[in-house]
Amino acid sequence: MTPEVAVDLFREALWLIVLIVGLAVVPSLVVGLIVAMFQAATQINEQTLSFLPRLMVMLITLIWAGPWLVSQLMEYTQNLIQNIPYLIG
Template sequence: MTEGQVLDIIRDSIYTLLMVSLPLLLVSLVIGLAISIFQTVTSIQEQTLTFIPKIVGVFTALMIFGPWMLSVLTDYINNLWANFSIYLG
């Protein structure tokens, strides 16, 4: 296995990781931003107010994007196993 092949595997794995985690992180970011704006407008300074909406939002996003995320991860692993003999030789 050459250095180029190792770097290709690492690059593909990081890209796949970012692509799979991005929808959940964006949902959490948008909900957190919306609640922060709401807290600023209403002068409510409760730190625990963001937890329940974020949990519900991330869970809903996971239900929506879960099949796609699983498909991307499955394709990556299948590609990795399909090229396993190339990496050994």
């Protein structure tokens, strides 16, 4: 395996990780920002008010995008396993 192939495999894996984590975290961050602005405007400092909406949005996002994320992960893994003979030789 040449260094270029190893770097390319590592790049693909990192991109997949960024995609999975970003899709799970970004909606939660947006909702957290909206709830924080609401709390600052109304001066309500309740911890569950910021936690529950973020949790619900993350769960809904993972339910909605979960099949696509799993298919992307499976496609990468299948591609990696199928190319083992070419990567070694």
